[in-house]
Amino acid sequence: MANQQPTTGNPRVDIEYRRRKNAEEMRYQVITFSLMIFLTLMAFAAVGFGDFSSWFIAPFIILLAVVQVIFQLYYFMHMSHKGHEAVQLFLYSGVLVAAVTILAFTTIIWW
Amino acid sequence: MSTYAQKKGVGAVIWDYLTTVDHKKIAILYLIAGGFFFLLGGLEAMFIRIQLAIPNNNFVSAGLYNEILTMHGTTMIFLAAMPLLFAFMNAVMPLQIGARDVAFPFLNSLGFWLFFFGGIFLNLSWFLGGAPDAGWTSYASLSLASEGHGIDFYALGLQIAGFGTLIGGINFLVTIINMRAPGMTYMRMPLFTWSTFVASALILFAFPPLTIGVFFLTFDRMFGANFFDHTMGGNTIIWEHLFWIFGHPEVYILILPSFGIFSEIFATFSRKRLFGYSSMVFATVLIGFLGFMVWAHHMFTTGLGPIANAIFAVATMAIAVPTGIKIFNWIFTMWGGSIKFTTPMLYAVAFIPSFVMGGVTGVMLGAAAADYQYHDTYFVVAHFHYVIVGGVVFALLAGTHFYWPKMFGTMLNELLGKITFWLFLIGFHLTFFIQHFLGLIGMPRRIFTFLPGQGLETGNLISTIGAFLMAVATIVLLVNIVITSVKNVKVGNDPWGDGRTLEWALPSPPPFYNFKQLPLVRGLDPYWIEKMNGNKEMTPAEPIGDIHMPNNSFIPFMISLGLFIAAFGVMYRVDHAWGLPVLIAGLAITFGSMMVRSIKDDHGYHIHKEDLLEDEDKGVKA
Numbered sequence: 001m002a003n004q005q006p007t008t009g010n011p012r013v014d015i016e017y018r019r020r021k022n023a024e025e026m027r028y029q030v031i032t033f034s035l036m037i038f039l040t041l042m043a044f045a046a047v048g049f050g051d052f053s054s055w056f057i058a059p060f061i062i063l064l065a066v067v068q069v070i071f072q073l074y075y076f077m078h079m080s081h082k083g084h085e086a087v088q089l090f091l092y093s094g095v096l097v098a099a100v101t102i103l104a105f106t107t108i109i110w111w
Numbered sequence: 112m113s114t115y116a117q118k119k120g121v122g123a124v125i126w127d128y129l130t131t132v133d134h135k136k137i138a139i140l141y142l143i144a145g146g147f148f149f150l151l152g153g154l155e156a157m158f159i160r161i162q163l164a165i166p167n168n169n170f171v172s173a174g175l176y177n178e179i180l181t182m183h184g185t186t187m188i189f190l191a192a193m194p195l196l197f198a199f200m201n202a203v204m205p206l207q208i209g210a211r212d213v214a215f216p217f218l219n220s221l222g223f224w225l226f227f228f229g230g231i232f233l234n235l236s237w238f239l240g241g242a243p244d245a246g247w248t249s250y251a252s253l254s255l256a257s258e259g260h261g262i263d264f265y266a267l268g269l270q271i272a273g274f275g276t277l278i279g280g281i282n283f284l285v286t287i288i289n290m291r292a293p294g295m296t297y298m299r300m301p302l303f304t305w306s307t308f309v310a311s312a313l314i315l316f317a318f319p320p321l322t323i324g325v326f327f328l329t330f331d332r333m334f335g336a337n338f339f340d341h342t343m344g345g346n347t348i349i350w351e352h353l354f355w356i357f358g359h360p361e362v363y364i365l366i367l368p369s370f371g372i373f374s375e376i377f378a379t380f381s382r383k384r385l386f387g388y389s390s391m392v393f394a395t396v397l398i399g400f401l402g403f404m405v406w407a408h409h410m411f412t413t414g415l416g417p418i419a420n421a422i423f424a425v426a427t428m429a430i431a432v433p434t435g436i437k438i439f440n441w442i443f444t445m446w447g448g449s450i451k452f453t454t455p456m457l458y459a460v461a462f463i464p465s466f467v468m469g470g471v472t473g474v475m476l477g478a479a480a481a482d483y484q485y486h487d488t489y490f491v492v493a494h495f496h497y498v499i500v501g502g503v504v505f506a507l508l509a510g511t512h513f514y515w516p517k518m519f520g521t522m523l524n525e526l527l528g529k530i531t532f533w534l535f536l537i538g539f540h541l542t543f544f545i546q547h548f549l550g551l552i553g554m555p556r557r558i559f560t561f562l563p564g565q566g567l568e569t570g571n572l573i574s575t576i577g578a579f580l581m582a583v584a585t586i587v588l589l590v591n592i593v594i595t596s597v598k599n600v601k602v603g604n605d606p607w608g609d610g611r612t613l614e615w616a617l618p619s620p621p622p623f624y625n626f627k628q629l630p631l632v633r634g635l636d637p638y639w640i641e642k643m644n645g646n647k648e649m650t651p652a653e654p655i656g657d658i659h660m661p662n663n664s665f666i667p668f669m670i671s672l673g674l675f676i677a678a679f680g681v682m683y684r685v686d687h688a689w690g691l692p693v694l695i696a697g698l699a700i701t702f703g704s705m706m707v708r709s710i711k712d713d714h715g716y717h718i719h720k721e722d723l724l725e726d727e728d729k730g731v732k733a
């Protein structure tokens with residue numbers, strides 16, 4: 001990244017293209033934001049209404065949480081943009097290591 | 112600020128090192144501190160071997176033997192091998208990627224001082240009622256039962272030193288990702304830089320489990336928690352898992368940078384491009400990944416069950432594949448090269464068969480069913496010494512000779528170097544080869560004495576003789592260092608004559624700003640490329656301009672000192688009333704120093720263009 005020209009310094013930036021891109025970005029953010037609120041409501045609903053067993057509720061909420069984290073990372077923290085490859089690599093490696101650990105703990109230590 | 116040319120008094124030099132944020136000086140600090148702990152660990156090893164030289168020996172008592180054994184392992188892994196590798200990473204890696212320093216010079220200094228105070232804390236146990244005595248693995252049932260404060264020293268000291276390592280690792284990662292010179296793409300990075308990168312990533316992921324495990328241990332022992340106490344609903348096996356989830360990556364944190372050092376040496380002294388560069392990178396990364404999937408091979412006999420054992424056995428053996436790729440690449444690098452047998456090259460050549468032997472016994476141990484026989488015998492001791500001494504220590508010795516001119520501007524004597532090498536090589540094999548057979552006959556690991564008439568006498572005696580040879584070799588090395596430093600014959604940029612990577616394009620030692628102009632990198636082995644094109648220097652990638660430098664700071668020392676004091680408070684809180692105030696005072700120093708750092712702006716300073724040009728006239732080339 002050391003030799004990458006910063007895009008903002010470039011006088012020939014296509015303003016029109018930028019504007020369109022930003023509008024598109026904004027739309028995605030609003031959509032994901034409403035989706036996230038919806039998912040949160042679902043989580044509350046799972047606990048508050050109906051009597052589901054805790055064997056359903058716990059994995060369900062964890063699943064929703066994972067989806068929310070992905071939304072957060074990709075739509076609000078722009079991980080889908082270029083220049084985040086190293087971040088992605090380390091994030092996923094961390095997730096992998098943690099997952100293997102949790103898997104081991106839940107299979108061969110506790111149960 | 113440009114005081115670098117004038118002579119300074121002793122006090123000023125010490126103050127300079129206490130406050131330095133320069134990666135080259137921090138490298139020297141790591142080398143000195145790591146070297147000191149290496150000698151200490153070596154002394155402990157000699158005591159172990161003297162005790163085991165003859166049957167029924169009473170050179171040391173059983174309890175003291177346990178303490179010496181534990182401190183030997185802990186010191187060697189955490190306080191000697193890793194810091195010494197950090198010394199070379201600090202000294203060389205920023206130069207290799209064409210950077211003026213690491214990404215966070217302040218944190219670099221903080222990392223060193225945390226390690227230093229952690230190490231001192233751990234070793235003060237010798238004078239304050241006894242050292243830890245539950246082995247470097249400190250398995251929980253044993254370490255919870257251990258009396259006195261030994262294990263407390265272990266837990267708190269490792270915690271502090273571990274923070275330092277974690278900080279250092281993150282710093283290297285950010286440096287390599289962000290600070291590469293123009294043209295230095297990932298696939299042009301020298302292998303030592305690559306292995307530093309992967310090892311730092313392993314540190315990032317492996318140290319948190321250790322931190323958690325050690326925190327649990329601290330709380331169990333000093334704050335009445337019961338994480339590992341099964342009578343209170345805890346589980347002692349959790350410690351083993353947390354320790355080895357850290358512990359196996361740890362051995363790769365040690366061996367990967369060693370591989371990196373050897374890769375540089377093979378290419379340099381075969382005067383050939385490293386064979387299979389991209390497969391070397393691939394193998395390094397793959398070893399890094401697999402390193403996290405195999406920890407339970409240290410626990411085959413714990414009773415994980417056949418399925419878990421089988422999975423971990425297969426994963427373990429899989430690591431032999433990328434390792435094999437590397438071994439073949441080194442051999443093919445030498446093949447057809449015009450080899451120069453300098454001291455570093457001798458170590459590199461001897462490393463191949465020695466390390467392969469360690470790898471082969473590793474695969475043997477990885478066969479879970481067979482491991483029931485080998486486990487906790489001297490066979491395991493032989494295995495890990497073949498990989499750690501034949502791999503890591505050889506690399507450290509080779510690196511000391513190889514990079515000494517770059518760090519200090521003088522060449523270590525080659526004749527003495529070769530004497531060290533031969534003594535060490537022979538001593539090493541004498542000590543550890545026979546231990547394979549001692550183990551197979553049935554000599555258990557971690558015993559303080561053995562009985563006569565069981566066929567163990569000769570083997571142990573030979574082993575002790577070998578250890579003495581290694582001790583003599585180390586003394587020769589020290590003599591060499593003293594002679595070289597007293598003579599103080601300065602050398603030029605590329606004293607080996609065959610340097611390939613960027614660090615050899617700089618003066619030895621480099622000026623404190625490293626590169627006057629950042630170099631333009633045109634391929635793998637950039638300095639070699641320029642030499643082959645008839646250029647004497649690197650092509651600059653930028654005009655001469657002001658260079659921004661960080662200011663020295665005493666704050667890292669204070670932050671670490673605070674934790675050091677707090678650790679005493681934590682430990683003695685249990686039996687003295689003054690413990691709690693000391694704990695609070697220590698934390699106050701640490702957080703106060705951090706506060707000062709956050710509130711006070713420190714923008715560093717600039718070296719001006721005119722000063723740089725003036726330097727050039729005086730002949731200080733960069």
Ligand code: HEM
Nearest residue numbers: 362366408409431470473474476477486487491495498499
């Ligand atoms: C081909 C690669 C390797 C394999 C297959 C392997 C396999 C093993 C196995 C199965 C054990 C456990 C033996 C037992 O306790 O019964 C072991 C122990 C050990 N290995 Fe390795 N290993 C390899 C490489 C390394 C490397 C590169 C290092 C260090 C640089 C290393 C350091 C150790 C240490 C320190 C122990 C002993 C730990 C203890 O119980 O105190 N190994 N190895």
Ligand SMILES: [Cu+2]
Nearest residue numbers: 359406408409
């Ligand atoms: Cu292992």
